[in-house]
Amino acid sequence: MNRIAVWRAHRVPVAPDRSEARPWFVIGAGPAPLRAVLHASAARSGPAVPVVVLGDRFRPDDNEFLLRGLAVARAGSGRLVLVHTGSGGGSLLNCAVAEDGRLSAIEIELSGGATPPAVEAAIAFAGHHADGYRHVEIDGNGNAWRTGWSDVDFPCVDPARMRGEVLITGGLGGLGIRVAGMLRARTGIRPVLLDDLGRGEISGDVHAALARLKSSGGTTVLDADVTDLAQVRTVLAARQVTGIVHCAGDVRGGFVASATASRLAALQAPKVTGLRNVLAAVDRGALRRLITFGSITARSPHSNMGAYALANELLRRSTIAAADDLPGCGCTAVEWSLFSGAGQAHRMGAVRQARSMGMPPVPLQAGMDVLLRLFTNPSTDSLAVTGLGDRTFPPGP
Numbered sequence: 222m223n224r225i226a227v228w229r230a231h232r233v234p235v236a237p238d239r240s241e242a243r244p245w246f247v248i249g250a251g252p253a254p255l256r257a258v259l260h261a262s263a264a265r266s267g268p269a270v271p272v273v274v275l276g277d278r279f280r281p282d283d284n285e286f287l288l289r290g291l292a293v294a295r296a297g298s299g300r301l302v303l304v305h306t307g308s309g310g311g312s313l314l315n316c317a318v319a320e321d322g323r324l325s326a327i328e329i330e331l332s333g334g335a336t337p338p339a340v341e342a343a344i345a346f347a348g349h350h351a352d353g354y355r356h357v358e359i360d361g362n363g364n365a366w367r368t369g370w371s372d373v374d375f376p377c378v379d380p381a382r383m384r385g386e387v388l389i390t391g392g393l394g395g396l397g398i399r400v401a402g403m404l405r406a407r408t409g410i411r412p413v414l415l416d417d418l419g420r421g422e423i424s425g426d427v428h429a430a431l432a433r434l435k436s437s438g439g440t441t442v443l444d445a446d447v448t449d450l451a452q453v454r455t456v457l458a459a460r461q462v463t464g465i466v467h468c469a470g471d472v473r474g475g476f477v478a479s480a481t482a483s484r485l486a487a488l489q490a491p492k493v494t495g496l497r498n499v500l501a502a503v504d505r506g507a508l509r510r511l512i513t514f515g516s517i518t519a520r521s522p523h524s525n526m527g528a529y530a531l532a533n534e535l536l537r538r539s540t541i542a543a544a545d546d547l548p549g550c551g552c553t554a555v556e557w558s559l560f561s562g563a564g565q566a567h568r569m570g571a572v573r574q575a576r577s578m579g580m581p582p583v584p585l586q587a588g589m590d591v592l593l594r595l596f597t598n599p600s601t602d603s604l605a606v607t608g609l610g611d612r613t614f615p616p617g618p
């Protein structure tokens with residue numbers, strides 16, 4: 222896997238620094254006992270620090286809570302705390318901080334639930350506020366961790382033996398069609414491409430790739446909007462897919478300060494609702510492999526990409542959560558850096574600019590090679606893939 226690096230997150234222990242009670246201003250609909258404890262432990266004077274408290278799954282209203290928390294922070298101390306039991310949301314704050322030097326934020330993730338030791342540790346972390354953005358995970362015993370990264374390698378396990386139909390959402394997109402071509406050429410898999418045909422234009426290179434794929438036989442194209450469950454159910458009725466590669470998604474830039482909850486939700490829909498819908502429409506018992514296409518922006522901040530980052534963070538969390546109901550299926554969330562050679566970033570000319578910022582792209586061929594390796598190693602995992610020598614990844618502690 223030369224020219225690229227594949228990264229897996231691990232936990233590094235951390236302890237809270239000097240801490241003091243803040244005049245917390247609690248926002249959000251996370252667990253009521255957690256909100257009550259935070260509220261009760263607040264100091265009585267000083268500039269208010271908003272604490273957004275969310276639950277274990279991201280809900281539509283949570284977009285509004287995050288934006289409100291940011292607005293209160295901007296108008297006051299510049300500081301923001303996010304506490305949640307699994308919903309996520311920190312990637313939006315990370316981008317907001319990167320865009321506005323007056324803001325700082327800490328995301329406190331209670332991965333073992335809001336147990337008394339975890340809440341006590343959360344209050345200690347919330348009371349100390351460093352500059353920039355920080356993510357801390359606290360387990361049920363109150364032990365705290367930050368994320369570290371190691372690069373990993375995977376063998377390719379006999380792809381020729383792979384059979385059956387694999388659904389590729391966003392299959393007529395720049396990357397989806399290459400995924401289909403690679404799987405058709407290197408395995409016994411028959412691709413089923415699902416895309417919203419009426420919505421966007423299909424580019425010339427995708428037309429050419431589709432023609433090649435069709436001429437090799439065994440390829441199906443389905444027309445459906447992944448955000449519409451009825452449409453997805455109709456086109457997938459009576460099909461039995463053994464794998465899903467979820468590529469459907471939109472990229473749109475915009476500063477977090479001008480984001481609205483509806484714009485955040487619009488970017489989340491094809492990724493998160495789309496995943497939920499395809500999983501609801503297929504025979505789950507037959508499914509052996511789920512791979513979702515997320516973005517590195519969910520892990521390291523990129524100015525102007527906050528809404529996209531959040532959509533991809535929620536996709537990663539949904540992918541890992543889906544594994545609970547898919548015991549026979551490896552569920553892998555892959556968070557890619559920009560691809561060169563195909564895809565939106567390539568089309569929009571963003572690769573050159575990224576290179577100049579120290580982000581070498583993921584060459585198409587090398588990316589597809591990683592995908593094949595992941596496809597043949599069905600474990601539940603979350604991985605980041607970058608170009609080799611990326612100066613922006615892994616992000617600092």
Ligand SMILES: NC(=O)c1ccc[n+]([C@@H]2O[C@H](COP(=O)([O-])OP(=O)(O)OC[C@H]3O[C@@H](n4cnc5c(N)ncnc54)[C@H](OP(=O)(O)O)[C@@H]3O)[C@@H](O)[C@H]2O)c1
Pocket residue numbers: 390391392393394395396397415416417418419420421422445446447448467468469470471472491495514515516517556557558559560561563564565566567
């Ligand atoms: N390109 C990169 O460098 C890169 C890097 C990291 C992650 N990713 C992720 O990888 C995935 C594929 O990216 P790409 O570059 O191939 O993008 P792309 O060329 O725009 O392909 C995305 C495809 O998804 C389709 N789609 C969007 N919303 C849909 C919906 N509601 N129902 C059905 N289909 C829908 C699009 O159709 P329309 O054209 O009709 O909208 C398009 O064909 C995306 O999720 C992207 O976020 C890409």
